[in-house]
Amino acid sequence: MFETSKPMTAPHVWDVGALCHAIGDALQARFNPVAVRGELSGFSRAASGHCYFNLKDASGQIRCAMFRRAAEHVGFSPRDGELVEVRGRLGIYEQRGDLQLVVETMQRAGQGALFEQFLRLKAQLEAEGLFDAGRKRSLPPLPRGIGVVTSLGAAALHDVITALRRRVPHIPVVIVPALVQGAQAPQSLVQALSKMYRLAQAGQALDGDLAQKAGQPLIDTILLVRGGGSLEDLWAFNDEQLARTIVQSPVPLVSGVGHETDFTIADFCADLRAPTPTAAAELVAQPREVWLGALGLMQDRLDNAVQRMLDRQAQRLDLAGQRLGRPSQQLAREQLQLSRHAQRLRHAMLIKLQHKAQNQQALEANLPQILQRSLERQKQQLERMDLRLQLLDPRLVLQRGYALLTDDGGKPVTQVAQAPAGSALKAQLSDGSLDLVVTPPRLL
Structure with a gap:
């Protein structure tokens, strides 16, 4: 007797993209977020600013x-071979089907505690507004004096002084020394900055001439500088008290700490961050040649403008002289x-006299006709007036059978009420008058 095997269930058929997406979801649910330690390999930075590299150790590697x-x-410049710790999220780069770690933070291995402390302080001070762009000031284009806070034995001081002497040898420099590394460095930097602030405020309280006569330096900007180093070397510039002191500066303050890839809390608090101490000096000191060139250009423009004005005035003077010199013309x-x-x-006048003479001759020639027409017009007017008078004669009315009644006083009687019974009236007819007596009305 033979046994029949059960048929195998066919697997689900995936689209490639859907499978990659499902794997990514599984990684997200199982691992993320993830922290990885490894050695940098094949590190590159694209023009867009994105970075691509591998993390590897003796037993494997992963694309990042x-x-x-x-x-x-990132507070340092990553290089191949460095041991780093990264935090990020695992996923699938679906276009290639590769496993990929998207890195969100990176630090050198062994610096995790310091870096976490740095991030916490940075977040706290940023929330308080110490990093706000609105409170940062522009640098003066022509400072009257420059203050420098750094260590007297630091290479950064030599770089700053060299740059300032090369570019603006005429501007005085005031140096207040401070420790820039070690446990005592934060307090030393705070004290040095406080002293520099007092000097700057004292100079600003006096006019330029009075300050110079009193030997008081005029400080319009301050440089806080230190050369490069590890996170531990630069840790003094991540101090909270130092950060709060920096934002109290009475004049613009430039931070030039470390190299271009180094960032400290002092950089965020300063009015301006420079990538290096030398760059900080160059930011506050435009070369003297630039200003001399600008002054020369302004002088040329002024000379040309004055010359054009003098030419116009000379031309006006010439014209006025010509008018005054030849009054006969x-x-x-x-x-x-x-x-x-x-x-x-x-x-x-001649034309008017001619018209008058012509009018006079015409009047003399037509005078008889004018007089005759005038007499005829007056005769016609007289006849019309005589006819109007005749029409107004009351006798014409009386000839048609009407009579004019008057009372004994001669007043016209026009209503019955004016002639009661027994009243004496006079009736004027067309050929004479009659005396009348009013009788009472007859009763029918």
Whole structure:
């Protein structure tokens, strides 16, 4: 008797992209976020600012990508062979199907505690507004004096002084020394800055001439500088008290601590961060040649403007001199104009006299006809007035059978109420008058 095996269930058929996406979800749920320690290999920075590299050890390696936003906060310059600790998220780069770690933070191995402390202080001070761009001031274009706080034995001081002597040898430099490394360095830096602030405020309280006569330095900007080093070497510039002292500076303060890739809390608090101590000096000191060139250009422009103005005034003077030097020409022009006006006046008067003479001759020739027409118009007017008077004669009305009644006083009687019974009236007819007596009305 033979046994029949059960048929195998067919596996689910995935699209490639969907499978990669599902694997990524599984990694996200199982591992992320993840921290990895390893050696940098094949580190490169693209033009976009994104960084790509491998993390490896003796038993394996993994591809990594760190985008520009995260790369900008790395406090050192990563190099192949360095041992680092990174934090990030595992995922699948679906275009290639590769396992990839997207790095969010990176630090040298062994510096984790310090770096975490740095991040906590940075977040705290940023929340308090110590890093706000609105409180940062612009550097003066022409400082009257420059203050420098650093160690007297530091190479950074030599670099700063060399740059300032080369670019602005005429500007005085005030140096207040301080420790820049070690346990006592933060307090030393705070004290040095406080002293520099007092000097700057004292100089600002006096006018320039008075300050110089009193031997008081005029400080318009301050440089806080130190050369490069490890995170431990630069740790004094990550002190909270130092950060709060920096933001109290009465004049713009430039931080030039470490190399270009080094960042400290002091950099975020300063009005301006310079990548190196030498760059800090160059930022506050435009070369003297630049200003001399600008002054020369301004002088040329001023000379040209003055020369153009003098030329215009000279031309006006020449024209005025020509007018004053030849008054006979002006007099001749005025006389000619006067002669023209007189000739026009004579011509106008002659024409008016001619018109008047012509009108007089026409009047004499037509006088009989004018008189005859005038007499006829007056005769017609008189006849019309006579007719109007005749029409107004009351006798014409009386001839048509009407009579004019008057009372014994001669007043016209126009209403019955004016002639009661027994009243004496007079009736004027067309050929005489009658005396009347009003009788009472008859009863029917």
